[in-house]
Amino acid sequence: MKVAVCVKQISDPSEAQTIDPTSMCLNRGAKAILDDSDAYGVEIALRLAEVAGGAEVVLISMAPNQEVQGVRTGLAMGATSAVVVSDPQLAGADALTTAKVLASVVKRIDADLVIAATESTDGYTGTVPAQVAALLGWPALTFAKQIELRGSTLSIQRQTEDGYDVVEADLPGVVSVTAGVVEPRYPSFKGIMSAKSKPVEQLSLGDLGLSVAIDEKVLAVNDAEARTAGQIVEDDGSAEAEIMNYLAQIKVL
Amino acid sequence: MITNCVILAEPQGTGIAPVALELATLARGISEQVTAVVFDVDAQAAAETLAVYGVTSVVSLGDTSSHLPGVPVADAMREVVDRVGANAVFVAQSYTGRDVLARLSVLLDAPVLTNAVNVREDDGGLVVENLVFGGEKVVSSKITAPIQLIAIRPKSVAAEAAPSATQPSVTEQSVSANSQANRAVIVSSHVEERQGPKLDEAEVVVSGGRGLGNADNYRYIEELANLLHGATGASRAIVDAGWVPYAYQVGQTGKTVKPNLYLAVGISGATQHMVGMKGAKNIIAINKDKDAPILQIADLGVVGDAQKLLPRLIEAIRQKTGA
Ligand SMILES: Cc1cc2nc3c(=O)[nH]c(=O)nc-3n(C[C@H](O)[C@H](O)[C@H](O)COP(=O)(O)OP(=O)(O)OC[C@H]3O[C@@H](n4cnc5c(N)ncnc54)[C@H](O)[C@@H]3O)c2cc1C
Numbered sequence: 001m002k003v004a005v006c007v008k009q010i011s012d013p014s015e016a017q018t019i020d021p022t023s024m025c026l027n028r029g030a031k032a033i034l035d036d037s038d039a040y041g042v043e044i045a046l047r048l049a050e051v052a053g054g055a056e057v058v059l060i061s062m063a064p065n066q067e068v069q070g071v072r073t074g075l076a077m078g079a080t081s082a083v084v085v086s087d088p089q090l091a092g093a094d095a096l097t098t099a100k101v102l103a104s105v106v107k108r109i110d111a112d113l114v115i116a117a118t119e120s121t122d123g124y125t126g127t128v129p130a131q132v133a134a135l136l137g138w139p140a141l142t143f144a145k146q147i148e149l150r151g152s153t154l155s156i157q158r159q160t161e162d163g164y165d166v167v168e169a170d171l172p173g174v175v176s177v178t179a180g181v182v183e184p185r186y187p188s189f190k191g192i193m194s195a196k197s198k199p200v201e202q203l204s205l206g207d208l209g210l211s212v213a214i215d216e217k218v219l220a221v222n223d224a225e226a227r228t229a230g231q232i233v234e235d236d237g238s239a240e241a242e243i244m245n246y247l248a249q250i251k252v253l
Numbered sequence: 254m255i256t257n258c259v260i261l262a263e264p265q266g267t268g269i270a271p272v273a274l275e276l277a278t279l280a281r282g283i284s285e286q287v288t289a290v291v292f293d294v295d296a297q298a299a300a301e302t303l304a305v306y307g308v309t310s311v312v313s314l315g316d317t318s319s320h321l322p323g324v325p326v327a328d329a330m331r332e333v334v335d336r337v338g339a340n341a342v343f344v345a346q347s348y349t350g351r352d353v354l355a356r357l358s359v360l361l362d363a364p365v366l367t368n369a370v371n372v373r374e375d376d377g378g379l380v381v382e383n384l385v386f387g388g389e390k391v392v393s394s395k396i397t398a399p400i401q402l403i404a405i406r407p408k409s410v411a412a413e414a415a416p417s418a419t420q421p422s423v424t425e426q427s428v429s430a431n432s433q434a435n436r437a438v439i440v441s442s443h444v445e446e447r448q449g450p451k452l453d454e455a456e457v458v459v460s461g462g463r464g465l466g467n468a469d470n471y472r473y474i475e476e477l478a479n480l481l482h483g484a485t486g487a488s489r490a491i492v493d494a495g496w497v498p499y500a501y502q503v504g505q506t507g508k509t510v511k512p513n514l515y516l517a518v519g520i521s522g523a524t525q526h527m528v529g530m531k532g533a534k535n536i537i538a539i540n541k542d543k544d545a546p547i548l549q550i551a552d553l554g555v556v557g558d559a560q561k562l563l564p565r566l567i568e569a570i571r572q573k574t575g576a
Pocket residue numbers: 006007008009026035037038041060061062063092093094095096098102115116117118119120121122123124125126127128129364365366367368383385
């Protein structure tokens with residue numbers, strides 16, 4: 001079995017984010033990291049591979065400038081290899097374009113199972129996994145908070161508005177996993193060392209036989225209506241009185 | 254010019270979800286014809302509700318509940334889009350909405366605009382507004398493709414009845430369930446029961462975060478919510494930690510709430526949390542750290558230790574209400 005894990009490499013979200021006024025795209029920080037959301041996908045894939053007895057786990061990522069910093073983290077966790085697609089034409093790519101690139105890599109490496117996160121931290125359209133599935137003609141088992149593979153049958157607990165559904169499908173398929181589904185392992189020192197020599201294939205759009213047209217245009221970025229801080233009090237042992245006053249004022253009490 | 258808009262009126266419980274009425278309100282503002290697609294509900298009853306919000310026709314897909322909606326509903330919507338010549342499709346930014354829109358975008362080879370908080374007409378096209386950076390900035394964008402596929406965050410616009418109700422036609426359309434991709438079968442459904450008002454409908458929401466210290470202390474949140482006749486909410490940190498079920502989560506990937514009062518206890522105010530509660534009329538925050546971002550948007554911020562303050566607050570409310 002071959003598992004492809006979609007991993008997005010993003011700017012560190014703990015650093016201040018800004019938008020470039022000319023391209024209207026997010027400015028990228030100097031350092032790219034593995035999207036935290038995708039660490040869960042990598043962990044799940046590694047566990048499924050262990051259960052399946054030695055499946056290959058291939059990380060696939062679309063990123064500017066042959067970026068590999070985030071991919072290395074996934075390799076250090078234990079993934080087998082990685083494929084990175086970079087192309088100047090992909091600057092500002094929308095979710096469907098991204099899905100086309102990822103789906104074509106899945107076909108190229110002939111994976112049976114694709115794992116992605118339910119949404120990325122920076123763009124969070126939350127549509128890429130189901131778009132990849134649609135492009136491949138596979139089912140998408142989305143919002144999985146638990147996943148199991150019995151033979152060639154996938155079984156997930158799918159988050160719903162008020163509980164969960166058990167959903168099943170035979171491979172091949174795409175699964176999107178929510179955060180919190182498992183605790184991602186920390187790369188060990190040995191893992192970090194061996195990641196440096198694991199194979200990373202670099203591809204361009206031409207290598208995949210794809211061309212893209214981007215139909216989405218950001219027109220403007222403006223300040224939203226701001227909410228300002230109101231009154232701030234220190235609890236000196238009687239702040240409940242302030243809260244009671246406020247509750248009375250807004251007629252909640 | 255948008256002349257024909259198709260909206261997905263997804264089911265919730267035995268009827269259609271409230272967000273469907275928000276979509277209808279937006280759609281009729283920009284488009285003369287509004288077709289609503291419904292499934293897994295009584296189509297006549299749904300049509301009566303949708304008529305109040307100006308929907309001009311309803312297409313019912315019948316019962317699709319044995320499969321995940323993504324494939325069958327998107328396939329059917331594609332037929333509807335072709336038949337009515339739609340140039341815009343609105344869905345909710347929900348589990349169902351996302352899955353359907355994603356597949357529809359592949360079927361129509363058209364991009365999606367997601368997390369929209371408003372859609373307006375401009376120069377013959379649609380301009381879609383998004384909030385980014387926890388709601389600090391509004392991004393306005395446009396799709397140049399011939400069809401606009403848009404996912405709208407629930408509670409972004411108020412549902413308003415049309416000046417006069419319509420009399421929508423109701424047609425049945427069967428879904429083809431034999432596609433290769435339509436293999437995701439729902440084996441069983443589990444509902445996590447909860448008491449009190451619904452999180453996204455309550456007038457008062459009391460939410461707890463990691464600052465509560467441990468799962469056991471969440472009982473203070475429950476008690477406060479109970480005393481204030483409100484619903485209980487949570488940050489993702491404590492949902493991930495398994496203190497409370499996912500259905501409690503407020504924020505980007507949880508529920509959007511717009512109560513009269515949002516009381517945040519031990520929640521830092523990460524951007525992904527704020528987008529789900531910034532629309533509250535009144536915000537009270539209790540946090541140990543005077544620099545916590547949540548205090549910058551609170552109407553009343555209390556800097557203090559929740560574990561010490563909550564028992565006193567609960568006692569004070571009890572005394573006042575005699576509960
Ligand atoms: C603020 C903001 C708003 C945006 N809004 C839109 C919009 O409305 N419509 C639109 O089409 N685009 C939008 N984009 C662009 C979009 O985020 C990027 O095109 C991105 O490449 C794919 O979408 P996503 O990250 O939102 O995917 P999501 O669907 O949120 O991602 C889900 C999962 O798919 C996988 N994945 C996604 N991208 C990659 C990748 N590059 N490499 C490997 N795996 C990946 C990851 O596992 C990820 O967790 C927006 C970007 C920003 C910064």
